[in-house]
Amino acid sequence: MGLDIHIHVGAYAVIKAEPIVEQDNILVCSNLECSNGKVQKGKFCTDCGMMLSERTLGRLTRASLYDLLPEDKYCDDLTWAAGEDNLDVILATGNHSDDGTDVGYINAEYGATIKEITADMPARFIAAFNTEYADVLAVLRERATSVEVKFGVLTWWS
Numbered sequence: 225m226g227l228d229i230h231i232h233v234g235a236y237a238v239i240k241a242e243p244i245v246e247q248d249n250i251l252v253c254s255n256l257e258c259s260n261g262k263v264q265k266g267k268f269c270t271d272c273g274m275m276l277s278e279r280t281l282g283r284l285t286r287a288s289l290y291d292l293l294p295e296d297k298y299c300d301d302l303t304w305a306a307g308e309d310n311l312d313v314i315l316a317t318g319n320h321s322d323d324g325t326d327v328g329y330i331n332a333e334y335g336a337t338i339k340e341i342t343a344d345m346p347a348r349f350i351a352a353f354n355t356e357y358a359d360v361l362a363v364l365r366e367r368a369t370s371v372e373v374k375f376g377v378l379t380w381w382s
């Protein structure tokens with residue numbers, strides 16, 4: 225597996241979402257009198273020898289695009305751009321080929337590239353994004369705090 229840089233020049237969605245609760249199952253000593261309050265492994269407490277019992281802990285974590293869109297039919301519409309980065313927003317680009325929402329694939333690996341940006345592109349790409357992805361954007365607007373479609377340059381590694 226290699227590292228690829230992605231360069232997206234075009235429309236994208238900026239999605240803000242509430243954090244989600246992830247459940248962690250941990251093992252702790254079941255003896256209320258025991259002073260060992262730590263998370264343990266195995267079957268028995270290392271201090272008092274009593275059985276360990278399972279507890280569930282809730283942990284707040286940043287929602288991913290796929291937490292918001294667990295259905296295959298929607299998550300195939302969009303790519304979670306910069307998903308590994310610690311951004312406080314979710315960035316999503318369109319996944320349909322020839323959707324008219326960006327300047328196309330840029331591969332700078334083998335030398336210079338040129339893609340002209342004309343004055344009409346920002347509005348045209350944003351309008352195409354809103355039309356092409358209307359269904360999934362409507363679903364996201366129900367589930368997220370806010371969804372905005374913008375025009376710009378995104379880069380990320382995967």
Ligand SMILES: [Zn+2]
Nearest residue numbers: 253258269272
């Ligand atoms: Zn114990």
